[in-house]
Amino acid sequence: MPKALQRLFLGLLLLLPLAVQAADADYFIAAKANEQARLLQDWAAQPDPARLELLSSLQQGRIAPGDTRKLRLNNRLRGLVDNALASHQLLSTDSAVRLAAARQLQKSAQPAQVAFLDRRFAGEADASVHAALALALANLQLVDSDPAVRLAAVRLLGETGDPMARTRLQTLLEPGVESTASVRTAAETSLAQVKRKLLIGELLGQAFSGLSLGSILLLAALGLAITFGLLGVINMAHGEMLMLGAYATYVVQILVQRYAPEAIAFYPLIALPVAFAVSAGVGMLLERTVIRHLYGRPLETLLATWGISLILIQTIRLLFGAQNVEVANPAWLSGGIQVLPNLVLPYSRLVIIAFALFVVVLTWLLLNRTRLGLNVRAVTQNRNMAACCGVPTGRVDMLAFGLGSGIAGLGGVALSQIGNVGPDLGQSYIIDSFLVVVLGGVGQLAGSLWAAFGLGIANKLLEPQIGAVLGKILILALIILFIQKRPQGLFALKGRVID
Amino acid sequence: MKRRSLIKAFTLSASIAAMGLSWSIQAAETIKVGILHSLSGTMAISETSLKDMALMTIEQINAKGGVNGKLLEPVVVDPASNWPLFAEKGRQLLTQDKVAVVFGCWTSVSRKSVLPVFEELNGLLFYPVQYEGEEMSPNVFYTGAAPNQQAIPAVEYLMSDDGGAAKRYFLLGTDYVYPRTTNKILRAFLHSKGVADKDIEEVYTPFGHSDYQTIVANIKKFSAGGKTAVISTVNGDSNVPFYKELANQGLKATDVPVVAFSVGEEELRGIDTKPLVGHLAAWNYFESVDNPVNSQFVADWQAYAKAKNLPGADKAVTNDPMEATYVGIHMWAQAVEKAKSTDVDKVREALAGQTFKAPSGYTLTMDKSNHHLHKPVMIGEIQDDGQFNVVWETEQPLRAQPWSPFIPGNDKRPDYAVKGN
Structure with a gap:
């Protein structure tokens, strides 16, 4: 179609706002990718409210609600659709929509949109949208012909902590790009400002990843802190208790989906007691049938529990298959909260940190404030004396082992939300769990807490410097050295009764 | 009482006779085919489905009367994601079970581990996964992609x-x-x-x-x-x-x-893909490819998964290495028919230039000299249903360059298979 005719055609369409929607859609579908890209750029520069519906459908990957024709978009077109849609949304009457649109335009606006943005900027009444638009404009005004406009833009960019601002300012400062001295000086100041803000975001980010990794290590190790730490059973099947918890979550997810789809958002909460019960049940069964015959024989316990772990893995493989199963995050555990321009805190990780602390408190209360806890502590400290005082040691052993396994099951629920759920899940956590318990000091809950967070943060501080592979090796070497120097771990059990 | 025991005795002897009969038929009329994929350990997630795909393909070939009038008899072993065990099991397949060909391996390290065994015993291995190249053994046929094909x-x-x-x-x-x-x-x-x-x-x-x-x-x-x-x-x-x-x-x-380069339909089964829409994968086949051969292939696989009650059968998917396994077995069967023998040297000769109408929608050719398939390249975008939508593909299958020209020294390598490199 000749260009003029096409323009006329489009012009005519503008006269018929009702027909615009359908005609635009048809034209868009029929066009080749390059033409589609050009069309989207044109639309972004000259928004028309009638196209809003088409663009939001396109963003959803459809042509129109109910239209079943196949739409083929690629990433480049998707980016342009986002940008064009944001342009259109600036015309919205809802200031929240306009704000989101202005934020999108800060990332994606093209020079052709300057005139339109200028108009919206002048007419914007809402203060926060106004500020966001100013920034979106500033990005584009760095190449304005008027030095005064450029100067204002550079100053504005200095006030953001946006990673893109750094690149833009750096480009501006490259030799031969900016000639006006005052703008250059301002750009240098702004760049330093931006870099400082980015650094803060990065450090906070690292601290958060450390905490998050620590909380995961803690959840994985807490059950072991009881079975190994308190009972002294070298429990190689501990990882499989985590795995059982994760599979319990999977089964609960499926059941909830089938029988109570309206409650699907809360399935992880339903999964918690189920996972606890399953893991604790299996744990107690193992204790009764295998482990209690092996008390005081660490080597045999180690081999027997290792064998059990293999049996459990293969059983799960037979029941659910070798492939990983899909445990979907409910909406409230997906995505994250944007704290700084370069720092997003994922909800799932925030929840897991809180959950880890909750489980620690729960365990602590159970061990220190209940009759069962008292019995467990009595049996660990001096089995014979406890038995003499009428503590049913066999039953306490069983319950304590069940408790440790059950807590591992709870850890499994949390792990299912961030990683893989497969038969081998436990294998990847067992070594870390032992590291945490041994480093923290056997027989101490507080030790495990400090060791988990310490390892998490140390790992995350080392990783960016020397990479994930070397970091892991270095951490292991450091722990070995530490244990050589201090075999009892960070926190040693005080008192006279250590066998 | 007496009658019952008589019936019992009769059934027993009949079944023994039947067993003996079927045994003798098997002993005389089958070609043994080895399957060397990890069914436990870390690689089980990927390799189990290749074993099942191999069994399905063999079943299909048998249903059409087998190869050269003989049925194929699969021998499945489990190297358990343990690299040295791959060599051991490979040797067992070649020397004890005396298989005519082996389909197997996923990771490059497992292939490197069995390679000396196959070269020493002059076995035949079909390797179905994309890999880094830098290898061309006369005892291996590579049905996955070389770097220039992905x-x-x-x-x-x-x-x-x-x-x-x-x-x-x-x-x-x-x-x-x-x-x-x-x-x-x-x-x-x-x-x-x-x-x-x-x-x-x-x-x-x-x-x-x-x-x-x-x-x-x-x-x-x-x-x-x-x-x-x-x-x-x-x-x-x-x-x-x-x-x-x-x-x-x-x-x-x-x-x-x-x-x-290592994420396919099978790996996406464990993920909620809605937030991933638009991320890409490069392969030589996607389940979503639209052509009659593929529709049949996918339908066969889903029916097979259901019939054999494989775990997760209701969501069974196909992927690139599974297609490569399927193509490999068929090409080998064609070559055996052409050579009228399962002798490794004769089959190797017959394989050169062999063609097969593959589910990818192309007729794939085994190269005349370099032991690799000519393959089309496709770029797919992840969709919200865990499938891929092809956004770009080559116009025709590309010839593999196992010795990448981007690694210095490779220009001196021969373009045909040589032992021990």
């Missing part, structure tokens, strides 16, 4: 306007031979396209790595410096936490597309 076209796509015209590349991989070699080739290729070292970042993680917070944060930081694409050779189930972290930290495909 990695390089994928990067060319990322450089094009439609792929987002990326200027910076973040090479992320698991720490072993395949990602390291592939990235070495890619770095040389990027240099040849004028990408400077400051615009290439190379990062490796251990096997089974599950905490991608720092790496995703680094990708974000790196991408602020210009249009960035991530090239992922992350292997196995580490991909799940990686993609989850990407989604949670709000890194979208429109900002930073990730193109993966």
